[in-house]
Structures are given as structure tokens and as C-alpha cells.
Amino acid sequence: MQIIVLGMHRSGTSAVARLLNMMGCYFAPERMELPATEANPKGYWERRDVVNLNEEILTHLKYKWDLIANYNSQISVSENIPEYFSSRAKEIILGLDANRPWMIKDPRLCLLMPFWLPLHELPVCIYVYRDPLEVALSLQKREGFSINYGLALWEKYTLIALNDSQTIPRFLVSYHELMEEPIATVQKMYQALLDLQIQGLRLPNDNEILAFIDPQLHHQKYRAAEHYSSHLSCAQKQLVDMFEEGTILTQSPLPKLSASAQECLSDYECQLSVKQSLNQSREETQQVHEKLTTVESNLRFKEELVASLSKDKSDLLKKSAKYEVELAELKQAALSLKDQYQSLQKEHSILQKEWSNIHHQSTAQRAELAQYKEKLENQQQQQDMAIRTVRALDVDIRAVFNSLTWKIGDTMTRMALRLLFRRPDKTAKDHIEETIAEFGQRFQVSVGVAEKPPVSKPNSSSTLELVSKKIEQRFIKNYRHWINNYDTLNTSVIKKMEHVMLQWGNKPIISIIMPTYNTDERWLRKAIDSVLNQIYPHWELCIADDASTSPHVADILREYAQKDSRIKLVFRTENGHISEASNSALALATGHYITFLDHDDMLSQHALFWVVEDMQQYPNHKMWYSDEDKVNESDERYEPYFKCDWNPDLFLSHNLVTHLAVYQADLIHEVGGLRKGYEGAQDYDLVLRVIEKISPVEIRHIPRILYHWRAIQGSTATSPDEKPYALLAAQKAIGEFLQRKGIQNAEVSENPEIKGTIRVKYPIPDPAPLVSLIIPTRNGLHLLQRCVESILAKTLYRKFEIIIIDNESDDPDTLAYFQQLEKEKQARIISYPHPFNYADMNNMAVQFAQGELVGLLNNDLEVINPEWLGEMVSHAIRPEIGVVGARLWYPNETLQHAGVILGIGGSAGHAHKGFKRGNVGYFGRAALIQNYSAVTGACLLVRKNIFEQVGGLNAEHLKVAFNDVDFCLKTLQLGVRCLWTPFAELYHHESASRGYEDTPEKVARFEKERLYLREQWPQYIVGDPAYSFNLTLDAEDFSYAWPPRLPLIV
Structure with a gap:
């Protein structure tokens, strides 16, 4: 059950909510x-x-909450609330439903029941009543309201809440009886x-x-007759x-809001509006006065400047006469320099000829060097081949040495020598091991594995292992080796998967939708075979041929x-093309879930x-998508896209979902x-319409390569230009999609990079919000x-203020610049x-910020665009x-910041x-708008109310480093996203603000x-949701993880 307080x-x-808890x-x-x-020292028991x-x-x-006259x-609720508010509310309730029975409490619910009530399944209401005069006196103490205004608010809240909750079970709790x-x-x-059939509760002892409620501490009720006669209206x-x-609770109909209460509410709002207008007028008058003062100051400055210029004119005339004399002298010197120049020209001509000769010699030497380089590479290839051959021979030789035949023969030979009283000499095994060891040592020295020869004879096995390791370091880290090591099934793994499937309680049918049209026979057979080879057997393949003109297609399908x-x-x-053909295939589908397979692509086995397997753990989710790679005409896999978890803004930059989507x-x-x-x-359009119907928490990402996208001529897998x-x-x-969400005037265009x-x-609203840019120095x-x-010079958006936090500067020039x-x-x-405490400095400055938005900037930034x-x-x-970060460059045009990945380097x-x-990065992620778990505080923008809600930066535990990351993660807990955009670009002369971590302290x-x-x-x-378990935590370049941080099998 769901309880609304x-x-x-x-x-x-709050007291009732605590008791329910x-x-x-x-x-x-x-x-x-x-x-x-x-x-409220004992807590509110409300969700943030x-x-x-x-x-x-x-x-x-x-x-x-306190201005509700009209x-x-x-x-208001039925006509004016956009869909994205409902989506957030559904996400909250979805999280609560996993912990029934649950409660929701906020006095504002009294005003918003028509919004919240339809989202509940089995709601029950507890209405808490307290004497209105006590409520009004408490509001007077906390908010400064008059008694009559507090009573009017109480009357309107009460009537709206009682009216809007009439359709659900409810009962009354008296605050006075409770106390x-x-x-x-x-x-x-x-x-x-x-009595209302709510299960899972217990009665506190x-x-x-x-311990929670002490009746002796309850204050007296204000029920004296003179109080009621002087404050409460007849209706109240x-x-x-x-x-x-x-x-x-049984009264029907309920009384309407009294005229006196309505008048009181309206008068208060009117008086508040007048007061605000007066304050604005005072501010504008002050601004006009300040501008007038500035104009007068500028006028005085200009008058002084005119007087100064008149004096300078006289001085300049005197200097002019002096310069004419000097000019004559300079002309004479110029003639002398001309003679010297002609002499230097002759010397230059001689040097030019010498340089030409040297250049010809250098060209010949470079050609000779190229020949040596080519010869060295050929030798290196031969050497690598020799090493592999030796390694293979070593395996064979060791197999012989470990065989029973060799051991028996070796033992008998030694016994025979002893019987003949002959001293044993070196065996073939000894000679072979010495040869291999000598070869391995020469190789170590030649490629730089060892610095000097060993003192004693090395073990041939360890030498070969070292040589083998050196070879592997050259060739191992490519996708083909990654597949061999971490994405190749064998009989043992398949048996384990089949054993896991036996434990499943839910084995849904998955309908695979495949439209076909004149498909090449090779690719069509491979696509269908990839379905037939599935380890999971409960599927149906629904194929719609879109009137193919090639007769082989129908024959193969039948x-x-x-x-x-x-x-x-x-x-x-x-x-009818792909959409209509897919819908024809959909009409055949009877499965619980739907997925799509292009007619020339393949599913992984x-x-x-x-x-x-994921559905077993998340049965209530609605959509899944996986990682994917490409496959060429030779069935060689390449370009794996190891995706992040659901990333709404990255999805609007490119189709993050694509394949495999279920x-x-x-x-x-x-x-x-x-x-x-x-x-x-x-497929992009389909996902856009699907995600409008579900919550982001109902979308699952499976971090495994489950789909192979065929890259052949004419396919967008090879180039977007193939299908403009x-x-x-x-x-x-x-x-x-944006228009359906109520976002008007958004510009959707191709990313220029x-x-x-x-x-x-x-779009930016009009009037635009003020931004407070905070710079510590x-x-x-x-x-x-x-x-x-x-x-100041390059920023087009002009509604900003700059706040500089001075951390005890003592440089005279810097202090003079502050004054300027x-x-x-x-x-x-x-x-x-x-x-120095970067976090505390910014926290303090935010208190002085007048803007709706706050920007945290390092003092070593420089605007680019x-x-x-x-x-x-x-x-x-x-x-x-919640938070927005920028793309920052080093002055040498290399990337400094394109989002923060958690887990890198620990x-x-x-x-x-x-x-x-x-270089646009891994699948364009260095040049696409997207969500990250965090962005750098070197250039960060956030709404001031969010900054204050999370308590700002952590000045106690993170004085210098990581406070920006911690701050971003705290904002995520509010249900907002962190965003990085490549279209805000600045140079960052990194660590100029505080230096490097170069002392023990x-x-x-x-x-x-x-x-x-x-x-x-x-x-x-x-596990950073904006990254992948298949990508490395040892570098920042999105290279593959060796090994990935998830097992091949559960």
C-alpha cells in the first residue's frame, strides 16, 4: 500500500510521518x-x-507555497504541467514501490493531489489536523506572517486537500490528541x-x-475565547x-473558501508586489545615481585630459625640431648600411652554394638510411619468425624429454654407464638446453630485454618465456587477440550457460524482426544461421520480404x-522500404519481447x-541494449563499440542504442x-518514442558484444555518407521528440566535427539569467x-558578473589590477x-553571487570560442x-578535459x-554533447540553488583535489544529470592556480x-555508468581493458 500524509x-x-516510519x-x-x-529538530521525514x-x-x-490567492x-494541474514532471514523479514512485508499505509526505501535496494521485496504485490518506490558531502562531514565528494571513493559508490548504482526496480511503489524526x-x-x-488492509506494519512499544513524543513538553493550546473571537472567522x-x-471527512459538499480568507490572501500578495516594485525602483534609482556619478567623473577626467594634451602639444613641437636633425644623421647612416648590405649579399651567395652541396649529400645519406632501415625490418621479421620456430621446437623437445620413452631410455643409459664404470658425458638434452639458452640471451641483448649477459647459465624455460613475452607485447593488444582471450565461447562455457538456463524461472519468447530485400545469399544465410545458433532456444524469427526481385531470396527463406x-x-x-517491411514482420510476432536484426548482420551466439539472463534480475524493465562491433566481408570483427549505461544527452548526439536493442x-x-x-x-525514431513511455531506470545496458554489424559497400557501417x-x-x-517534450525553438543540426x-x-529564455563567474587567485x-x-572581450553572452576571490595576494601589480x-x-x-582551500574559497564566494547561475573558473583559463x-x-x-562542463585545451592544442571518468588510476x-x-576520440565522444558522472571544476556551471542544496564543495575532506568530482556526484543524487559540451571551448594552463603535487606534504x-x-x-x-567495464582504467584513451572487468560467464 501507498500512504499519503x-x-x-x-x-x-512530521510527527505522524516519523511514527509511520x-x-x-x-x-x-x-x-x-x-x-x-x-x-524542526526531530526531522521532517520528507524526501528531498x-x-x-x-x-x-x-x-x-x-x-x-505561501502565495496561492488565485x-x-x-x-492548474490538469492543464499546465509538462510530461517531464510526470516522468520524474513516476521514477520516484517506481523506486518507492520496491519497499512497500511506503509513505510520501510534504505539505505541498495538499495543493498537488490531482498531479500525484493518478500515479498511485492503492493510495491511502492520513489527514493531520492541528488547531489553526496554533498553526498561524507557528507560521508567524517562522515566517513573520500575520495571524490572519496564517489562518487564511490554513483554510485554503485544508479545503483544497480535503476536496482533492475525497476519492481515496482516508482517516483523521488529531495533533492535539497525539501530543x-x-x-x-x-x-x-x-x-x-x-483496517485498510495495509500489511507489513508493527506497533511501536x-x-x-x-521517547519520541513527551506529553509534558506539549505547549498549551490557544483556545481562549478572546483569541477565537478576535482572529478566527465564522467559516474557520x-x-x-x-x-x-x-x-x-464525511462532509459533502465541503464549504467554499470564505470571502474574508480570499481577500486576506489577495491583499497580502498585492502588498508584496507593491513592496517588490518599490525595492526595484530603489535599486534602479541607485543605479541611475551611480551612472550619473560615473558620467561626472568621466567628464572631469576628459577636462583634465584636454589640459594635459595642450601642454603635450608644446613639448611635441620642440621634440619635432630635434628629431629633424636626428633624421638627417640617420639618412647618412642608412647609406653606409646599404654598402654593408651589398657586401653581405655576396657572402650569402657563396654560402648558398655550399648549402646546396650539403643538401645533396644529406639526400643521398637519407636514401642510404632508408635502405638500412628496410633491411633492419626484414631482419626483424626473420628474427621474429625464428623465435616462433624455436618456441615451437622447444614445446616438441620438452614433450620428448617428458615422455615415458625418453625417461626410461635416459635412466637405462645412466645405469649402463655406471655398470661399465664410465663417466657420464653431456647428453643431447644438455646440448639442446644450452643452445636454446644462448639463443635466448642473444635475443634479450639485441632487443634490450637484458642489460648484460648472465653470470651463470640461465634456465632455458625462463629464457623462452621472457622472449615469448617480448613478442606478445608487440602483437597482443589488438581486438582480434581481445576476442580470443575474452569473447570466444568453448564447449565448457556453453555447458555452463546451459546449466544457468536450467535455473531460470522466466524463459520468455523473444521475437526477432528481420526485413529482407534482394539480400546477397552469403549474408542472408549467415544472418539466419546466427539466429539458429543461439544458445537460448526460446525465440521466433519473423521475416518480411519486401518484394525482392532476386528469386534466390524467397527460395532461401522457404x-x-x-x-x-x-x-x-x-x-x-x-x-514499402524498411519501416513498412519491419511492421509486416511485427504483425507475425507473438513473443513477450521484440528485437531487430538486419538481413546482412549477425547475432553473437x-x-x-x-x-x-539480465531479465531474470530485472524483470520489470522495459528496454535493453548491448555493445556491438562491425564485421567485414571476410567475417573479421573490428571497431567494437563498448557503450556506456543510458546516457540521454549522448543518445541525442548519436544513436547510442542501435544494436542489439530489445x-x-x-x-x-x-x-x-x-x-x-x-x-x-x-530505429532512432523508434527509441525516441519508446523512451517517452518509460522511465530511465527501466532501461538496461548489457556491456557485452551481442551484435555484429556487417560493413559492406553501401552500408552506413562503412560511412555515414552512404545514406545521407x-x-x-x-x-x-x-x-x-523535443517538441513533444515542450522544448520549443531548439536547433537540431549536424555536428560540425x-x-x-x-x-x-x-534556447535561452528572455530575459536571460545572470551568471556569477567566480575566479580564485x-x-x-x-x-x-x-x-x-x-x-570581457570574447564572450557573446553578456549577462554575467565576475567575482574574484583574493587569497592574500601581495604582488603590487596584482593589487593595482584589482583596484582597476x-x-x-x-x-x-x-x-x-x-x-589555500579551493573548496572553501568557492563556497564563500557563492554567498556573494547575485546570479541564478554560478560558474566556477580557474584563473588560468582563456576563452577560445x-x-x-x-x-x-x-x-x-x-x-x-545539474552541472555543465566545458571542453578545455592545453595551449599546444591537445585536449585537457572532455569529461571525468571515475576509476581511472584508482x-x-x-x-x-x-x-x-x-581527433574526435572514441566513437566521437571527445566531440559530442553527453552526460558524464563528473566534470572538472576548472570550468563548471551550476544553478545556485543546486549548489546550495548539496552543501557546496567539501571544504573539510577535499580542500584542493577531487572536490569537483565529489560535488558532481552529490548533484546526481538529486535526480539531475551532469553534462559535458564540446561547444564551450577554453584554453587551460593547468595547475597554474595552485601548482603541481610536487612536495611530500x-x-x-x-x-x-x-x-x-x-x-x-x-x-x-x-563502475562509472558513463564508461564501460570493457575499457581500461590504466589510461584515459578509451583503450580496451586487459582483462575486462566482468566475467565471460556468470
Whole structure:
């Protein structure tokens, strides 16, 4: 069951929620609950994400919790709430449903029941009543409201909540009874919940109840007659009587909001609006005054300048006469230099001839060197062949030496020699081992394995192992070897998989959809055979031929259908292209799940096994996608795409899902299958429509290569240029997707750096939000000045302020620059007179920030592209985005930051670090907008309210390093995403702000902070969802993991 706790602010809902929690009601995971405050020292027992969502909905409707004069819950909620709010609410409830019974509590629910109620399955309501005058007095103390305004709020909250909860079971809990008779009231509440068939609860014992509620501490109720006669209206007294008589929940119809309460609410909002207008007028007057002062100052400066220029004119006339004399002297000197120049020309001609001779000699030497190099490479190849031959011989020789025949013969030979009293000489085995050892040592020295010959005879086995290892280091790290080591099935592994399948309780049928059209016989047979070879047997292959003109296609399809009844066929009479053909195949499908296979691609043998294995653990999920690679005409696999977990913004940059994708069948039917008119991107369009119907937590990524994409001429697997219409279809599908989400005026275009990929440019509202750019520094004038002046000169987005945090600068030039910036009102300077603590410095500066958005910048940045700040703002204002990071370059045009990967080097590292400009990284991820778990704090943008919600940067444990990573991970717990964009570009002269970790003290501090990060976020260190278990943690270049961090078999 699902319990909703309703009641006005300050009505005792927190106490009731805590008691429900003591009974066993779940309400929130760790770090999601709101902490206790001075106003509510025993806790709120509310979820942070529920409160945030409710506040965002009210803000979207242009209301606040205490400004609701014209609020109508039925009209506002039913007509004006976008779908993405519902998606977030569904995600919250999906997480709660795993822990029934559960409760949800927030006084704002009184206003938003029409939004939340349809999302519940079996809701029950507990309404908490407290004397309205006590509520009003508490609000007066906490918020400064008048008594009458607090009563009016109580009346409106009460009537809206009671009206909107009439359709569900509910019962009343009196706060006064709870305080005066806690044990009896809790027992009564517990019994009421049992009567409503709520299972899994327990009744707290008396000591537990009294430890939480002490009747002696309850304050007196304000029930004196003079209080009621002077404050409560007749309508409010009537409501109080209904509550205290216990008839309020059966009252129908409920009274309407009294005219006096409505008037009080409206008057308050009107007075507040007037007050705000007055404050704005004062600010504008102050600004005008400041501008007038500036104009007067400029005027005085110009007058002084005119006087100074008049004096300078006289001085210049005198200097002019002097310069004319000097000019005559210079002309004479020029004639002399001309003679010298002619002489040097002659010498240059001689040197030119000498250089030409040297150049010819150098060319000849280079040609000779190339010949030597080619000869050396040929010798190296011969040497490698010899080593492999010796290694093979060594195996054969050892097999002989270890054979029973050799051992018997060797033993008998030794016995015979002893009987003949002859001294044993070296055997053939001894000679062979010495030869191999000598060869191995020569090889070690020649390739640099050993620095000098050994003193004693080496063991031939260890020598060969060393030689073999050297060879393997040259050739092993390619995808073919990776496949051989970590993605090749053998009989033993297949048997283990079959044993695992015997344990499964759920063995669903998976329908494989395959449209065909004039398919080459080789590829068609391989595609169908890849299905027949599946380890998991419960599938059906639904093939729709799209009116092929090649007769062999129908013959092959009928041949296979006769062999296996799981293959279903339909032959279309008209060609309708891939979408219509796929829908024809869909009509044949009867499986629980749907997947797609192109007519020339292949499934890996264990593809369906891994899909169904994951379904055993996540039966309620709706969509799965896997890693994939390509296969050429020789069936050689290459270019594996080891994908990350669900990454919404990367998906809008390119089709992250592609192959293999598996969907709940009902979901495919609900969205209407594939759409005509989106050919080339029909699968992209399908996923866009599917994800609108499900929550992100219902999408699973299987980090295994389950699909082989055939790369032949005419396929987009070889080049996006093969099907240019695919890009246009993708742009159209994404644009429509954004419009359905309520995002208007977004620009969807091709990414200028990568053909066939997408850039979505989100709109900025008018008026644009103010951005507070925070720059910490200590001295470093050349860095700071370059940073600030590049921002001022190159930034197109102009609504920003600059706040510089001065960490005890003592350089006179730097201090003079501070004064200049403040005088010209280009920046504010805030003093930080403490030891360097990057986190604390930024936390302090945010308190002074006036902007809705806060940007954390290092003082060693330099703007590259003028749209950098506008690009970051356009993402930071998206409700689903928490933190935005930029693409940072070293001055030598190599990449410094393209997102942060957790786990690299045991802690965290920058993606694609050191890549040259023009290298777009692993599958374009160095040039595509995407989500990462973290971005660097060297250039970071975040909404100020999010910064404050997570408590800013960790100044206690992460003073210098990793505080940005920790901060980003904390924001993820709020349900928002971290985003990196390549379209905000700056140079980063790294570590100029604080230097390198080059002293024992700094190294110790860094190690301590690294260990704190690992202990605080172990789940991200082990498996960053923005990365892959199949990619290395030893480098930042997205190379393969040797071995991958997941087993071949469960």
C-alpha cells in the first residue's frame, strides 16, 4: 500500500510521518531525506526529490507555497504541467514501490493531489489536523506572517486537500490528541491502517513512542475565547467544529473558501508586489545615481585630459625640431648600411652554394638510411619468425624429454654407464638446453630485454618465456587477440550457460524482426544461421520480404522455414522500404519481447542468453541494449563499440542504442511500431518514442558484444555518407521528440566535427539569467589578466558578473589590477585571508553571487570560442541538468578535459586527455554533447540553488583535489544529470592556480583526498555508468581493458 500524509505546514505531519516510519513504512534512501533543522529538530521525514519536484511544479505554475490567492488545483494541474514532471514523479514512485508499505509526505501535496494521485496504485490518506490558531502562531514565528494571513493559508490548504482526496480511503489524526495521549493515539492510528488492509506494519512499544513524543513538553493550546473571537472567522470556526466533532471527512459538499480568507490572501500578495516594485525602483534609482556619478567623473577626467594634451602639444613641437636633425644623421647612416648590405649579399651567395652541396649529400645519406632501415625490418621479421620456430621446437623437445620413452631410455643409459664404470658425458638434452639458452640471451641483448649477459647459465624455460613475452607485447593488444582471450565461447562455457538456463524461472519468447530485400545469399544465410545458433532456444524469427526481385531470396527463406518451425515468413507484394517491411514482420510476432536484426548482420551466439539472463534480475524493465562491433566481408570483427549505461544527452548526439536493442512487446505496439518517412533513422525514431513511455531506470545496458554489424559497400557501417538521408531523418525525429517534450525553438543540426552526428542547441529564455563567474587567485597577474580580459572581450553572452576571490595576494601589480577592475566595475574582489582551500574559497564566494547561475573558473583559463558561456547556460537552465562542463585545451592544442571518468588510476581521470585537436576520440565522444558522472571544476556551471542544496564543495575532506568530482556526484543524487559540451571551448594552463603535487606534504594531502573519494563513492569507482567495464582504467584513451572487468560467464 501507498500512504499519503496530508496536512497544512506546521500541523504535525512530521510527527505522524516519523511514527509511520517507526511502524515500518519506508520513505527514502540514504542522503535523500531532508535533514533536521532548528525549526524542526526531530526531522521532517520528507524526501528531498519530492520537495524539489513540488517546488518546481509550483514555480512552473507561477505560484509559491505561501502565495496561492488565485490557485485552483484542478485547473492548474490538469492543464499546465509538462510530461517531464510526470516522468520524474513516476521514477520516484517506481523506486518507492520496491519497499512497500511506503509513505510520501510534504505539505505541498495538499495543493498537488490531482498531479500525484493518478500515479498511485492503492493510495491511502492520513489527514493531520492541528488547531489553526496554533498553526498561524507557528507560521508567524517562522515566517513573520500575520495571524490572519496564517489562518487564511490554513483554510485554503485544508479545503483544497480535503476536496482533492475525497476519492481515496482516508482517516483523521488529531495533533492535539497525539501530543496529549500519544500511546492511545498511535494504537488507534495503527488499527486504522490494519483496517485498510495495509500489511507489513508493527506497533511501536510504549517506550519507543514516549521517547519520541513527551506529553509534558506539549505547549498549551490557544483556545481562549478572546483569541477565537478576535482572529478566527465564522467559516474557520465552522471548519474547526467539523474537525473536532470528527465529521469533516464525511462532509459533502465541503464549504467554499470564505470571502474574508480570499481577500486576506489577495491583499497580502498585492502588498508584496507593491513592496517588490518599490525595492526595484530603489535599486534602479541607485543605479541611475551611480551612472550619473560615473558620467561626472568621466567628464572631469576628459577636462583634465584636454589640459594635459595642450601642454603635450608644446613639448611635441620642440621634440619635432630635434628629431629633424636626428633624421638627417640617420639618412647618412642608412647609406653606409646599404654598402654593408651589398657586401653581405655576396657572402650569402657563396654560402648558398655550399648549402646546396650539403643538401645533396644529406639526400643521398637519407636514401642510404632508408635502405638500412628496410633491411633492419626484414631482419626483424626473420628474427621474429625464428623465435616462433624455436618456441615451437622447444614445446616438441620438452614433450620428448617428458615422455615415458625418453625417461626410461635416459635412466637405462645412466645405469649402463655406471655398470661399465664410465663417466657420464653431456647428453643431447644438455646440448639442446644450452643452445636454446644462448639463443635466448642473444635475443634479450639485441632487443634490450637484458642489460648484460648472465653470470651463470640461465634456465632455458625462463629464457623462452621472457622472449615469448617480448613478442606478445608487440602483437597482443589488438581486438582480434581481445576476442580470443575474452569473447570466444568453448564447449565448457556453453555447458555452463546451459546449466544457468536450467535455473531460470522466466524463459520468455523473444521475437526477432528481420526485413529482407534482394539480400546477397552469403549474408542472408549467415544472418539466419546466427539466429539458429543461439544458445537460448526460446525465440521466433519473423521475416518480411519486401518484394525482392532476386528469386534466390524467397527460395532461401522457404528452405530455412521448412527446417525450423520457429521461422515465420510473410512475402510483401509491394516494396514499402524498411519501416513498412519491419511492421509486416511485427504483425507475425507473438513473443513477450521484440528485437531487430538486419538481413546482412549477425547475432553473437550468446546474444539472447545474456539478454534473458539480465531479465531474470530485472524483470520489470522495459528496454535493453548491448555493445556491438562491425564485421567485414571476410567475417573479421573490428571497431567494437563498448557503450556506456543510458546516457540521454549522448543518445541525442548519436544513436547510442542501435544494436542489439530489445523491447517489451507491448511497448512497441503502444508506440505503433516503426514510422514511414524516417527510413535510415527508423530505429532512432523508434527509441525516441519508446523512451517517452518509460522511465530511465527501466532501461538496461548489457556491456557485452551481442551484435555484429556487417560493413559492406553501401552500408552506413562503412560511412555515414552512404545514406545521407539517414541524417535528415534523424534530425527530423529528434526535433519532433523535443517538441513533444515542450522544448520549443531548439536547433537540431549536424555536428560540425563528425559527419552523421547531431548537435542540439537549446534556447535561452528572455530575459536571460545572470551568471556569477567566480575566479580564485593569489597573485599571478599574467594569468588572471589574460583570463578576465578574454572573458570581457570574447564572450557573446553578456549577462554575467565576475567575482574574484583574493587569497592574500601581495604582488603590487596584482593589487593595482584589482583596484582597476573594481573602479571600472568589471569585477568584484572578495578577500579570503586564510590558507589555500579551493573548496572553501568557492563556497564563500557563492554567498556573494547575485546570479541564478554560478560558474566556477580557474584563473588560468582563456576563452577560445565566443559562444562558450551561452552554450553552457543553455544547458544549465534545463530542469533535468545539474552541472555543465566545458571542453578545455592545453595551449599546444591537445585536449585537457572532455569529461571525468571515475576509476581511472584508482580515482578519476580526464577522458581523452592529450588527444590532438581534430581527433574526435572514441566513437566521437571527445566531440559530442553527453552526460558524464563528473566534470572538472576548472570550468563548471551550476544553478545556485543546486549548489546550495548539496552543501557546496567539501571544504573539510577535499580542500584542493577531487572536490569537483565529489560535488558532481552529490548533484546526481538529486535526480539531475551532469553534462559535458564540446561547444564551450577554453584554453587551460593547468595547475597554474595552485601548482603541481610536487612536495611530500602535497603528495600526502593528495593521497588522503584520493582515498576519501574512493571510500565515499565506491560504486562509481568500481563502475562509472558513463564508461564501460570493457575499457581500461590504466589510461584515459578509451583503450580496451586487459582483462575486462566482468566475467565471460556468470
